[in-house]
Amino acid sequence: MEKGLHVKKNDQVTVVAGKDKGKTGKVLRIDRKDHRVIVEKVNVIKRHVRPSQKSKGGIIERENFIDVSNVMHFCEKCSKPVRVGTRTLEDGKKVRFCKKCQEVLDK
Numbered sequence: 841m842e843k844g845l846h847v848k849k850n851d852q853v854t855v856v857a858g859k860d861k862g863k864t865g866k867v868l869r870i871d872r873k874d875h876r877v878i879v880e881k882v883n884v885i886k887r888h889v890r891p892s893q894k895s896k897g898g899i900i901e902r903e904n905f906i907d908v909s910n911v912m913h914f915c916e917k918c919s920k921p922v923r924v925g926t927r928t929l930e931d932g933k934k935v936r937f938c939k940k941c942q943e944v945l946d947k
């Protein structure tokens with residue numbers, strides 16, 4: 841995991857700020873440079889697309905980036921957003937865990 845980013849692709853996260861506050865979804869994309877993420881069904885923007893040879897046009901809905909600081913890990917066991925810590929296992933592997941219930945999030 842890269843420094844400064846607490847989420848990985850396919851993590852379950854909850855939005856804790858902004859217009860989509862409270863929504864939970866899967867991380868689809870990560871922009872490491874700008875510390876932004878795309879979360880499934882979060883910050884959806886509608887774009888009107890003109891008909892072209894490739895498509896017949898219409899309205900396309902697409903997720904847009906949100907700042908990584910606006911999301912928190914969603915712990916299934918706690919069923920709410922939680923803080924995450926990291927610990928090193930005996931075999932040297934680093935895993936993330938829920939600070940509330942201690943459940944390991946990296947399987």
Ligand SMILES: [Zn+2]
Nearest residue numbers: 915918938941
């Ligand atoms: Zn938990």
